[in-house]
Amino acid sequence: MKYAYTNGILLDGSRDMSPQTGRVILTEGENIEKIVSEGSDLSGYEIIDLKGQYIMPGLINMHVHLPASGKPQKKQQDNTKLVKLMTSNALMRKILISMCEGYARTQLMSGVTTIRTMGGVQNCDSLIRDRILSGEITGPRILASNMAVSVPGGHMAGSLAYIAHNAEEARAYVQQIAKDKPDIIKLMITGGVLDAKVKGEPGELKMPPESVKAACEEAHRLGMKVAAHVESPEGVRVALENGVDTIEHGAKPDDTIIRLFKEHNACHIATLSPALPYALFDRSISNVTETEQYNGEVVFKGIVECAKACLENDIPVGLGTDTGCPYTTHYDMWREVNYFHKYCGVSNTFALYTATKRNAELAGLGDITGSIEEGKCADFIVTKDNPLEDLTALRSISMVVTRGNVIRSPKVKKMPQVENELDKFL
Known part of the structure; x- marks a missing residue:
């Protein structure tokens, strides 16, 4: 599949990353094909509208x-x-x-x-x-x-x-x-x-x-x-x-x-x-x-x-x-x-x-994953809020992309006792 991730705020995984707007991530199969500007021709791609959410490496x-x-x-x-x-x-x-x-x-x-x-x-x-x-x-x-x-x-x-x-x-x-x-x-x-x-x-x-x-x-x-x-x-x-x-x-x-x-x-x-x-x-x-x-x-x-x-x-x-x-x-x-x-x-x-x-x-995978760059694997997560402002944004994932495969609204079963006790140390 070929996907175009639009209307997202990009956090690319680099050491000094900052939110980037107006960028579209194009993937083909497992890999990131290109990162282009909004308004580029997206013919042949299935559009995934991120609706202003934050997209970053898994x-x-x-x-x-x-x-x-x-x-x-x-x-x-x-x-x-x-x-x-x-x-x-x-x-x-x-x-x-x-x-x-x-x-x-x-x-x-x-x-x-x-x-x-x-x-x-x-x-x-x-x-x-x-x-x-x-x-x-x-x-x-x-x-x-x-x-x-x-x-x-x-x-x-x-x-x-x-x-x-x-x-x-x-x-x-x-x-x-x-x-x-x-x-x-x-x-x-x-x-x-x-x-x-x-x-x-x-x-x-x-x-x-x-x-x-x-x-x-x-x-x-x-x-x-x-x-x-x-x-x-x-x-x-x-x-x-x-x-x-x-x-x-x-x-x-x-x-x-x-x-x-x-x-x-x-x-x-x-x-x-x-x-x-x-x-x-x-x-x-x-x-x-x-x-x-x-x-x-x-x-x-x-x-x-x-x-x-x-x-x-x-x-x-x-x-x-x-x-x-x-x-x-x-x-x-x-x-x-x-x-x-x-x-x-x-x-x-x-x-x-x-x-x-x-x-x-x-881990020896720096040329494969870990950042959103052309040629790397399409391993992404999407959050509603900005983790650069508050890392608890990573607690709620709205989308996971693993080797190009899209998982919308991922769910996990949590342990209430664990949540209650650990939340005291946020």
Whole structure:
């Protein structure tokens, strides 16, 4: 199909974007053919009248776990037991895949046209990626990592991550994961908030440096970049020293860490959404212990400080939601963008740029998506209000365009409890 998007206000995704009027976006198939002035000949195009709404690149979510919904929990789940059940036979695996496909579609319907999965069950992520690409199902573009690599007692060990006992096993698991042709390899280098048993222990180093190095060497040899779960300064340092390309979550950096970021051309993917409930909710709402809340505050402050320090030192920062954690849904990427503005002190314009063009560049997709330019993919969202004035405009999407396919009035089913609690922190 050939479409002409008229009467819209264009936000192109660039770092210094400003509203542009009098522009018409012409698409043919998956791509943006031209951007022309109003009054141009539109013969042969189906007209889509945006009626004064704002059109911008689709959001890009750099950190998603498809198997979980973000529903609040009164107590911790046994993820290993749950994954074992969901992969126990063909029927349960089919249910699992269908559930993950539904969550991927929710991301799309909320305005996210590209996601980067950061730990899934078996090869479900790449399978869903391929089904979307073939047109079998509707969903966002997916950069898939499938299973991650962890260690005994490590983060997500035995559920979303294989357990490597030494460097040789870490290398072997990378080779095993690579057989399903993922786009990226994920390592679980440190523990997380809920892994810690005492105050001040979140992000305890779990994966030995030699295992990190072996996994990174093998992934790079196979042409894949490496992302790593790290929530402590020690974890960040070990990750960067041994070849990790993207630091997921992060921690307060020192001069050595800043130097390592620059020397290794690495970047930081900030994930404020999952840490906020642990750190800032009343414990009667979050259902966490005093220790977990204390550690949540450490992690939340560490992510914010890492993002701020990286920005001050011209180190690239991207955004992801870590969807799947409690109170972190598949439809709330807009909140992550808003938190970035609120807690890291960036402008609305820079926050939207980060969630679109910058994220695309960090994901290796800068020549494909992330901005509205001739020759790029037709990945758009449309909002009634201007997000450069108020980022909550991204909460209500009136149209999604994914690889040229138009979805009018997209709908998502929301969780009232989640909405009520999170809205207190807008």
